[in-house]
Amino acid sequence: xxxPRLLQSLLLAAWSLAASAATPPMQVPDTIAQRAAACIACHxxxxxxxxxxxxxxxxxxxxYLFNQLRSFRDGRRFNTDMTHMVQHLSxxxxxxxxxxxxxxDLPYPPTPAATDATPAMLARGLALAYQGDATRGIPACxxxxxxxxxxxxxxxxxxxxxxxxxxxxxLGAWLTNDRHALAPDCMAEVGRKLTTADINAVTxxxxxxxxxxxSHPAATLxxxxxxxxxxxxx
Amino acid sequence: MKPAMRRLLILLAVLASLALLCVVAVxxxxxxxxxxxxxxxxxxxxxxSAAQVERGRYxxxxxxxxxxxxxxxxxxxxxxxxxxxxxxxxxxxxxTPDPQAGIGSWNAAHFWRAMHNGRSKDGRLLYPAFPxxxxxxxxxxxxxxxxxxxxxxxxxxxxxLAHQLRxxxxxxxxxxVWRALSFTPGGFVADPARPAExxxxxxxVEGLGHCIACHxxxxxxxATEEKLGLSGGLIxxxxxxxxxxxxxxxxxxxxxxxxxxxxxxxxxxxxxGSVMGPxxxxxxxxxxxxxxxDLHAMAVYLKALPxxxxxxxxxxxxRRDARVMERGGKIYDQRCAYCHGDVGQxxxxxxxxxxxxRAVLMASTANLxxxxxxxxxxxxxxxxxxxxxxxxxxxxxxxxxxxxxxxFVRGSWGNDAPAVGxxxxxxR
Numbered sequence: 001x002x003x004p005r006l007l008q009s010l011l012l013a014a015w016s017l018a019a020s021a022a023t024p025p026m027q028v029p030d031t032i033a034q035r036a037a038a039c040i041a042c043h044x045x046x047x048x049x050x051x052x053x054x055x056x057x058x059x060x061x062x063x064y065l066f067n068q069l070r071s072f073r074d075g076r077r078f079n080t081d082m083t084h085m086v087q088h089l090s091x092x093x094x095x096x097x098x099x100x101x102x103x104x105d106l107p108y109p110p111t112p113a114a115t116d117a118t119p120a121m122l123a124r125g126l127a128l129a130y131q132g133d134a135t136r137g138i139p140a141c142x143x144x145x146x147x148x149x150x151x152x153x154x155x156x157x158x159x160x161x162x163x164x165x166x167x168x169x170x171l172g173a174w175l176t177n178d179r180h181a182l183a184p185d186c187m188a189e190v191g192r193k194l195t196t197a198d199i200n201a202v203t204x205x206x207x208x209x210x211x212x213x214x215s216h217p218a219a220t221l222x223x224x225x226x227x228x229x230x231x232x233x234x
Numbered sequence: 235m236k237p238a239m240r241r242l243l244i245l246l247a248v249l250a251s252l253a254l255l256c257v258v259a260v261x262x263x264x265x266x267x268x269x270x271x272x273x274x275x276x277x278x279x280x281x282x283s284a285a286q287v288e289r290g291r292y293x294x295x296x297x298x299x300x301x302x303x304x305x306x307x308x309x310x311x312x313x314x315x316x317x318x319x320x321x322x323x324x325x326x327x328x329x330t331p332d333p334q335a336g337i338g339s340w341n342a343a344h345f346w347r348a349m350h351n352g353r354s355k356d357g358r359l360l361y362p363a364f365p366x367x368x369x370x371x372x373x374x375x376x377x378x379x380x381x382x383x384x385x386x387x388x389x390x391x392x393x394x395l396a397h398q399l400r401x402x403x404x405x406x407x408x409x410x411v412w413r414a415l416s417f418t419p420g421g422f423v424a425d426p427a428r429p430a431e432x433x434x435x436x437x438x439v440e441g442l443g444h445c446i447a448c449h450x451x452x453x454x455x456x457a458t459e460e461k462l463g464l465s466g467g468l469i470x471x472x473x474x475x476x477x478x479x480x481x482x483x484x485x486x487x488x489x490x491x492x493x494x495x496x497x498x499x500x501x502x503x504x505x506x507g508s509v510m511g512p513x514x515x516x517x518x519x520x521x522x523x524x525x526x527x528d529l530h531a532m533a534v535y536l537k538a539l540p541x542x543x544x545x546x547x548x549x550x551x552x553r554r555d556a557r558v559m560e561r562g563g564k565i566y567d568q569r570c571a572y573c574h575g576d577v578g579q580x581x582x583x584x585x586x587x588x589x590x591x592r593a594v595l596m597a598s599t600a601n602l603x604x605x606x607x608x609x610x611x612x613x614x615x616x617x618x619x620x621x622x623x624x625x626x627x628x629x630x631x632x633x634x635x636x637x638x639x640x641x642f643v644r645g646s647w648g649n650d651a652p653a654v655g656x657x658x659x660x661x662r
Contacts, residue, residue, distance in 0.1 A: 026579060085609060086611075
C-alpha cells in the first residue's frame, strides 16, 4: 500500500509529538557527585575552577568547606548566589557536599605567570606570607596556613591555586568586616589590621606561586597558632 | 451677621462634625471586638504546663513565626528581619521573654490582643505585615499555647528596629484608617456542613498558615482580598509569583491524590511536583514539621477549594520569533539538557520535566526567570534529605539569553505558552 507523502509526514509528525510527550524521564545516578552538579556551573567540573573569580573547591579541607557552606546559610558570609543555593540545606547534607569536594584529588592547572604587580609589591607580599609584620601584630600566612601554604587539616584553607580576584575580595571582606567565621574568629583579627596595600601585595604574590607537587593540606601546624581559631574545631 | 458669613459658618460646622464623626468611626472600628484587659494583670495565670509549651512550639512552626521573627543565623525569635513592602520596610519584633527588648513584660491577654486585634501591649496598632487579619482566626487556647512557648525560649537582648515606612504609612492615623477599611477581628467559624477534617484544614490554612499572604491578591492598600481567596498573587518586592491554588492551570490540587499534597508539604517534593522559591522556605521552616493528620486536613481543604478557571488560552495561535527559538534551543542544549533532558523529559526524582509542566506554562513567568537566574536546591527535609539542585545562571546568561531559553522551553515539545519578553526581564 502506498501512503501519500502528505499523510506520511503527518503521521511522522504525530508520532514524534507523541514520542516527545511520552519520552520517559531520564534516570540519573543517586550519588553525591550528581547532586554536586549544581555547583560546577560556577566552580568548574569537579569543583576545580581555575580562572575568573570562583574559588576551587576540590581538595580543600573538609571542615573548612563545611564551615563556609554553613556561614553562607547562617549569614556570616555574604554572596547572593551562594546564600540562595544553601539556604534550605541541613548540616548533614552540607557536610556530605564538603566531604565530596574535599576528597577530590585533581591536578592543578599551571599558575598564571602574568602580573601587573611591581617587584616591590611582590617582595612585600613574600614578606607578609612568611614573616608577617610583627610591629603591627600581623602573623605570617604560613604560621596558620602551613609552611607550603596548602592549608592545614581540619579547617584551614590553602592559599595557592586561587584567582587573585577571589583572594583580594576575601581579604577585603575581612578588612571591611563583611566576612565572618564562628568565634574565635582568628582571620577577623588579622583582616582588620591589613591595609589595601598589604592586600594587593600579598594576593599578587600568592596568585603567582606554583602549587607544589604535594598540594594536600598539611596534617599539623608548623607551630602553635598565634591567635585562637575556630578553624581547628571539628 | 451677613447671610454669606452665616452660611460659611454652618458649612464649617457641618464639615467639622463630619470629620469628628469619621474620627469616632475610625476609632470605634479600631477597637471593636477587643476584650478588655484583665484589671489585675498580676493575677493572670502564668504557669503553663509542659504540654501547653510543646503545643505552642508546634503552633509556632505551623505559623512559621521564625520565618519573619528570626534572622539568618540569629537568635531564635529575636526579630529584626526586614519585610519589604511597597510602602517601605517593616522590621519584625523581638518575641523572646527579654523584659526590655522582647515581650517579657507581656501577659497572655496582651499576646491575645496582638494576635486577635493587631494591637501591641502599649496600645499601638500593629502593621499587618504581621498577618493578624489571618491570626484573628486563631483560638484563644492556641494563642495562649503560643505565648507559653514564647515564654520558654532563650531571652535575647536584641532591640527592636524602627520601621522604615514612607509618609503617610508611617503614622498610626493612616494605619487606623487602613484597619477601619480592611480589618475585622473575628474568630474561626466552622462550617457545620463540612467534615471535621475540612474544618481543621480551613483553620490551619486560613489562620496560622496565613497562606493567603502570598497566594492571595492584594488591593492598592496592600490588604489581601478575602473574597478572591487563594487565587494567586505576585509577592510584592520579592517578585516571586505564588500560583493560584484554585486553578488547575497553576497550582490547584483538586485532582491530586491527597497523599501527594501531604508529601509536597512534608518533604518538598511529590509525584506531582516540587516546591521552589518562597514555598521551599515554607516547607523548610514550617510544613515539614507538621503531623500527617494536620497536613492531610490541609490537603482535604485545599482539594475542595472552589475552582476559579482563568480564561483558557485559545484564540490566535502564539507566534514566536524563529531566531529567538533557535538561539534559545542552542542555550538549552548547552546548559539545560544535561539535567532536564533533550526533550524536556526531566530525570526521575531529581530534575523536573519541562514538557507539559504547568509551572513552565503558567501565564506569570516571574518564577521561571527567578529559577534560571538564581537556581537553588529543593529544601532538605527528613523525607528528602539529599535534594538535587540547579545552578544559578545569572553570571553565565544575560537577560536576552534567559528570555530566549525560556521562550524556547515554553514553546517546545508540545508546550505552547507565550514568549518571554524584555519587559518581564526588567523585574528583579
